[in-house]
Amino acid sequence: MTQSYDLLVLGSGPAGSAAAITAAQAGLSVALIDKSAFPRDKLCGGGLTGRSVRYMAEVFGMTPDTALFLPSTQFRLTFAGRVIGHEAEAPVLQMTMRRDFDAALHVRAQSSGVTVFAPVKLSQIDTDAPSVTLSDGRCLRGRILIGADGANSAVARALYGRAFDPAEIGFGLEVELDRELTEDNTTEIDLGAAHWGYGWVFPKNGSITLGVGGVHAKNPDMKAHFRNYLAQHAPQFDAEKLRCKGAFLPFGAYRKTPGRGPVLLAGDAAGLVDPITGEGIAWAMKSGQFAGQAAAEALQSGTPPMAAYMARLGYIHREMAAARRIRALIYATPVRNYFPGAVERNPSMTRSYLRLLAGDLDYADLGHRVLWRIARRLGGTMLRRPA
Ligand SMILES: Cc1cc2nc3c(=O)[nH]c(=O)nc-3n(C[C@H](O)[C@H](O)[C@H](O)COP(=O)(O)OP(=O)(O)OC[C@H]3O[C@@H](n4cnc5c(N)ncnc54)[C@H](O)[C@@H]3O)c2cc1C
Structure with a gap:
C-alpha cells in the first residue's frame, strides 16, 4: 500500500520537527517518521544557548518555561580542574532533558497537521523516488525527502554509503547524577578534560549532567577522560558502576552540499554541530526550518530544492568553516x-x-x-x- 505526501521527513528530533512544522505551516502535506515513540531518550547535555532559545521561539512558538527548563546564569570555565574564568551573571543558558524537550517539539509539529508514523521500522529508503518502505510493507512516497535522522543518518548512508567520516566525528560520554549532590546551579565547561573537546557539568531540574566529549580520533580512550573528570567532581562514584552512555556527534564535519536531487539533509545528518562548543540543537532547528522552507519553495516553483536550501544555509556554513579554522589554531600544541x-x-x-x-x-x-x-x-x- 502506498501513501503519498508532498514531503517526507525522517527523524523527529529538533531538525525533523522543525522541518515538518515549517513545511506544514506553508501548506504542504507532511509525513513525519521516527523509529521511536515519543517521549524517547536522547543522549545530550541539553544545554540551550540564547541562539537556541531564539530559534525555538521562531520555529515552534515556544518560550523556556520552568516546567521544561532550568535557567543557569552562573558560569565557570576551567582547565583540568583549575578555574580560569568565572561569571556570576552570565548570559542565561537554559538546561533541559532532551526526553521532554524533543517530545514537546514533536507534539507541536504533530498539532500543525503533520501525519506522524512513530514508532516504525524502515526496511528501505529510495532516495530517487523518493520513498521509504516500512517493515510492515507500507510505502510512503514524497516529492521531497528530508533526512533529519541524526549523526548515524540512514538517509546519508543511502546517499553516500556512510553517514560520517570516522576521522572527523566527535564522541561524548555522559552520566546523570543525583540532583541532591549540590544546590549549585553553575554551568561548568572544562577545556582540559578531553583533547579537541571539553568536559561539562550542566545543572538540570531533576539531575546534574556530567560528561566529556571531543574529536574521537584525538581521544582513543575517552572513558579514561570521563573517569578523571568524574573523579574531580564526584569521587564517591565508581565510573564503572554508573550508567554512563556514549554517542557520536558530527563535531564540525559538515556536508558542503547536504543532500542530492529531491533529498535534503538537516541537523546532525548534515553535520551541523559547532566544532568548538559542540552546540547542535540551535543549528538542527534552524537547518530544519530552512529545509522545510526550501521544500515549500521548490514545490511551488517546480525547481529542485537544493538551490533554495543552499541559499539559506550560507551563514551556518560560513560559521562552521570559521570555527573549524579557529579550532585548529587553539588546539595546536x-x-x-x-x-x-x-x-x-x-x-x-x-x-x-x-x-x-x-x-x-x-x-x-x-x-x-x-x-x-x-x-x-x-x-x-x-x-x-x-x-
Ligand atoms: C554527548 C552529547 C552532548 C551534547 N550536548 C549538547 C548540548 O548541550 N547542547 C546542544 O546544543 N547540543 C548538544 N549536543 C548535540 C545535539 O544533541 C545534536 O546536535 C542534536 O540532537 C541534533 O538534532 P537532530 O534533530 O539533527 O538529530 P537527533 O536529535 O539525533 O534526532 C534524530 C531523530 O531521528 C530518529 N531516527 C534515527 N534513525 C532513524 C531511522 N533509521 N528511522 C527513523 N527514525 C530515525 C531518532 O529516533 C531521533 O528522534 C550533544 C550531543 C552529544 C552526543
Missing part, C-alpha cells in the same frame, strides 16, 4: 599551552566565549580577535594592534 593562562589573565576571553554561546557574537568577529591575540603572543610586542 604551542597555543594550547598558553591558552589557559591567557584566558585567566583576560576575563574578556571568557565573556567572548559566553557571547558566542549566546549568539551575540559570531565566529567571523571572534576569528579576528583570536588571531590577533595569537599573533601578538607569538610575535611579541613588535606587532601593532590592527585598526
